Amino acid sequence: MKIDEVIQTSLLYDFYGSLLTDRQREVMELYYGENLSLSEIAAEFSISRQGVHDALKNAERALHEYEQKLGLVEKFQQSREAIGAIDGMIEELINGMRKPEAEVLTASQVTAELQKIKDIIDKLEE
Structure with a gap:
Protein backbone atom coordinates (compact mmCIF):
# COMPACT_ATOMS: atom_id res chain seq x y z
CA MET A 1 0.00 0.00 0.00
CA LYS A 2 1.40 3.40 -0.99
CA ILE A 3 1.95 6.10 1.61
CA ASP A 4 -0.79 8.29 0.08
CA GLU A 5 -3.26 5.42 0.39
CA VAL A 6 -2.27 4.87 4.03
CA ILE A 7 -2.72 8.57 4.78
CA GLN A 8 -6.10 8.61 3.00
CA THR A 9 -7.27 5.48 4.84
CA SER A 10 -6.14 6.97 8.16
CA LEU A 11 -8.02 10.17 7.43
CA LEU A 12 -11.14 8.22 6.48
CA TYR A 13 -10.79 6.22 9.69
CA ASP A 14 -10.52 9.44 11.73
CA PHE A 15 -13.81 10.64 10.26
CA TYR A 16 -15.79 7.41 9.99
CA GLY A 17 -14.08 4.88 12.26
CA SER A 18 -16.86 5.01 14.83
CA LEU A 19 -19.27 3.72 12.15
CA LEU A 20 -17.32 0.48 11.74
CA THR A 21 -18.02 -2.69 13.70
CA ASP A 22 -16.00 -3.27 16.85
CA ARG A 23 -13.93 -5.97 15.13
CA GLN A 24 -13.23 -3.81 12.10
CA ARG A 25 -12.19 -0.93 14.36
CA GLU A 26 -9.88 -3.17 16.41
CA VAL A 27 -8.25 -4.64 13.30
CA MET A 28 -7.80 -1.19 11.74
CA GLU A 29 -6.25 0.19 14.94
CA LEU A 30 -3.83 -2.72 15.25
CA TYR A 31 -2.84 -2.66 11.59
CA TYR A 32 -2.62 1.09 10.98
CA GLY A 33 -2.18 2.44 14.50
CA GLU A 34 0.04 -0.19 16.10
CA ASN A 35 1.66 -1.27 12.80
CA LEU A 36 1.12 -4.97 13.54
CA SER A 37 1.35 -7.50 10.72
CA LEU A 38 -1.58 -9.56 9.53
CA SER A 39 -0.04 -12.60 11.24
CA GLU A 40 0.33 -10.76 14.55
CA ILE A 41 -3.28 -9.58 14.42
CA ALA A 42 -4.45 -13.07 13.47
CA ALA A 43 -2.69 -14.47 16.55
CA GLU A 44 -4.25 -11.76 18.71
CA PHE A 45 -7.79 -12.70 17.62
CA SER A 46 -7.18 -16.42 17.08
CA ILE A 47 -8.31 -16.17 13.47
CA SER A 48 -6.57 -16.83 10.16
CA ARG A 49 -4.36 -14.32 8.43
CA GLN A 50 -6.91 -14.37 5.59
CA GLY A 51 -9.65 -13.49 8.09
CA VAL A 52 -7.67 -10.43 9.17
CA HIS A 53 -7.08 -9.47 5.55
CA ASP A 54 -10.79 -9.77 4.79
CA ALA A 55 -11.72 -7.71 7.86
CA LEU A 56 -9.29 -4.97 6.79
CA LYS A 57 -10.54 -4.90 3.22
CA ASN A 58 -14.17 -4.83 4.39
CA ALA A 59 -13.40 -1.98 6.77
CA GLU A 60 -11.53 -0.01 4.10
CA ARG A 61 -14.37 -0.55 1.63
CA ALA A 62 -16.89 0.65 4.22
CA LEU A 63 -14.82 3.78 4.92
CA HIS A 64 -14.66 4.61 1.22
CA GLU A 65 -18.42 4.06 0.88
CA TYR A 66 -19.09 6.43 3.79
CA GLU A 67 -16.91 9.06 2.15
CA GLN A 68 -18.62 8.54 -1.20
CA LYS A 69 -22.02 9.10 0.43
CA LEU A 70 -21.15 11.82 2.95
CA GLY A 71 -18.07 13.53 1.53
CA LEU A 72 -16.86 14.84 4.89
CA VAL A 73 -13.16 14.30 4.20
Whole structure:
Protein backbone atom coordinates (compact mmCIF):
# COMPACT_ATOMS: atom_id res chain seq x y z
CA MET A 1 0.00 0.00 0.00
CA LYS A 2 1.40 3.40 -0.99
CA ILE A 3 1.95 6.10 1.61
CA ASP A 4 -0.79 8.29 0.08
CA GLU A 5 -3.26 5.42 0.39
CA VAL A 6 -2.27 4.87 4.03
CA ILE A 7 -2.72 8.57 4.78
CA GLN A 8 -6.10 8.61 3.00
CA THR A 9 -7.27 5.48 4.84
CA SER A 10 -6.14 6.97 8.16
CA LEU A 11 -8.02 10.17 7.43
CA LEU A 12 -11.14 8.22 6.48
CA TYR A 13 -10.79 6.22 9.69
CA ASP A 14 -10.52 9.44 11.73
CA PHE A 15 -13.81 10.64 10.26
CA TYR A 16 -15.79 7.41 9.99
CA GLY A 17 -14.08 4.88 12.26
CA SER A 18 -16.86 5.01 14.83
CA LEU A 19 -19.27 3.72 12.15
CA LEU A 20 -17.32 0.48 11.74
CA THR A 21 -18.02 -2.69 13.70
CA ASP A 22 -16.00 -3.27 16.85
CA ARG A 23 -13.93 -5.97 15.13
CA GLN A 24 -13.23 -3.81 12.10
CA ARG A 25 -12.19 -0.93 14.36
CA GLU A 26 -9.88 -3.17 16.41
CA VAL A 27 -8.25 -4.64 13.30
CA MET A 28 -7.80 -1.19 11.74
CA GLU A 29 -6.25 0.19 14.94
CA LEU A 30 -3.83 -2.72 15.25
CA TYR A 31 -2.84 -2.66 11.59
CA TYR A 32 -2.62 1.09 10.98
CA GLY A 33 -2.18 2.44 14.50
CA GLU A 34 0.04 -0.19 16.10
CA ASN A 35 1.66 -1.27 12.80
CA LEU A 36 1.12 -4.97 13.54
CA SER A 37 1.35 -7.50 10.72
CA LEU A 38 -1.58 -9.56 9.53
CA SER A 39 -0.04 -12.60 11.24
CA GLU A 40 0.33 -10.76 14.55
CA ILE A 41 -3.28 -9.58 14.42
CA ALA A 42 -4.45 -13.07 13.47
CA ALA A 43 -2.69 -14.47 16.55
CA GLU A 44 -4.25 -11.76 18.71
CA PHE A 45 -7.79 -12.70 17.62
CA SER A 46 -7.18 -16.42 17.08
CA ILE A 47 -8.31 -16.17 13.47
CA SER A 48 -6.57 -16.83 10.16
CA ARG A 49 -4.36 -14.32 8.43
CA GLN A 50 -6.91 -14.37 5.59
CA GLY A 51 -9.65 -13.49 8.09
CA VAL A 52 -7.67 -10.43 9.17
CA HIS A 53 -7.08 -9.47 5.55
CA ASP A 54 -10.79 -9.77 4.79
CA ALA A 55 -11.72 -7.71 7.86
CA LEU A 56 -9.29 -4.97 6.79
CA LYS A 57 -10.54 -4.90 3.22
CA ASN A 58 -14.17 -4.83 4.39
CA ALA A 59 -13.40 -1.98 6.77
CA GLU A 60 -11.53 -0.01 4.10
CA ARG A 61 -14.37 -0.55 1.63
CA ALA A 62 -16.89 0.65 4.22
CA LEU A 63 -14.82 3.78 4.92
CA HIS A 64 -14.66 4.61 1.22
CA GLU A 65 -18.42 4.06 0.88
CA TYR A 66 -19.09 6.43 3.79
CA GLU A 67 -16.91 9.06 2.15
CA GLN A 68 -18.62 8.54 -1.20
CA LYS A 69 -22.02 9.10 0.43
CA LEU A 70 -21.15 11.82 2.95
CA GLY A 71 -18.07 13.53 1.53
CA LEU A 72 -16.86 14.84 4.89
CA VAL A 73 -13.16 14.30 4.20
CA GLU A 74 -13.38 16.10 0.87
CA LYS A 75 -15.21 19.01 2.51
CA PHE A 76 -12.62 19.09 5.27
CA GLN A 77 -9.76 19.21 2.76
CA GLN A 78 -11.48 21.96 0.77
CA SER A 79 -11.96 23.96 3.98
CA ARG A 80 -8.29 23.60 4.90
CA GLU A 81 -7.23 24.79 1.45
CA ALA A 82 -9.63 27.73 1.62
CA ILE A 83 -8.40 28.71 5.07
CA GLY A 84 -4.83 28.63 3.80
CA ALA A 85 -5.75 30.83 0.84
CA ILE A 86 -7.67 33.27 3.03
CA ASP A 87 -4.81 33.43 5.53
CA GLY A 88 -2.38 34.30 2.73
CA MET A 89 -4.69 36.97 1.37
CA ILE A 90 -5.18 38.56 4.79
CA GLU A 91 -1.41 38.54 5.34
CA GLU A 92 -0.95 40.35 2.02
CA LEU A 93 -3.58 42.92 3.01
CA ILE A 94 -1.90 43.52 6.36
CA ASN A 95 1.48 43.92 4.68
CA GLY A 96 -0.09 46.24 2.12
CA MET A 97 -1.42 48.46 4.89
CA ARG A 98 2.02 48.66 6.58
CA LYS A 99 3.82 50.03 3.54
CA PRO A 100 4.92 53.64 3.35
CA GLU A 101 2.00 55.97 2.77
CA ALA A 102 2.67 56.36 -0.95
CA GLU A 103 2.43 52.57 -1.47
CA VAL A 104 -0.51 51.80 0.85
CA LEU A 105 -3.41 49.98 -0.77
CA THR A 106 -6.36 52.09 -1.80
CA ALA A 107 -9.82 51.50 -0.40
CA SER A 108 -10.94 49.99 -3.71
CA GLN A 109 -7.97 47.58 -3.70
CA VAL A 110 -8.76 46.50 -0.15
CA THR A 111 -12.43 46.11 -1.06
CA ALA A 112 -11.51 43.95 -4.07
CA GLU A 113 -9.31 41.70 -1.92
CA LEU A 114 -12.01 41.39 0.73
CA GLN A 115 -14.51 40.44 -1.98
CA LYS A 116 -12.14 37.65 -3.11
CA ILE A 117 -12.03 36.38 0.47
CA LYS A 118 -15.82 36.53 0.72
CA ASP A 119 -16.12 34.62 -2.58
CA ILE A 120 -13.92 31.84 -1.19
CA ILE A 121 -16.09 31.63 1.94
CA ASP A 122 -19.31 31.66 -0.10
CA LYS A 123 -18.01 28.82 -2.27
CA LEU A 124 -17.40 26.73 0.86
CA GLU A 125 -20.98 27.23 1.97
CA GLU A 126 -22.40 25.81 -1.29
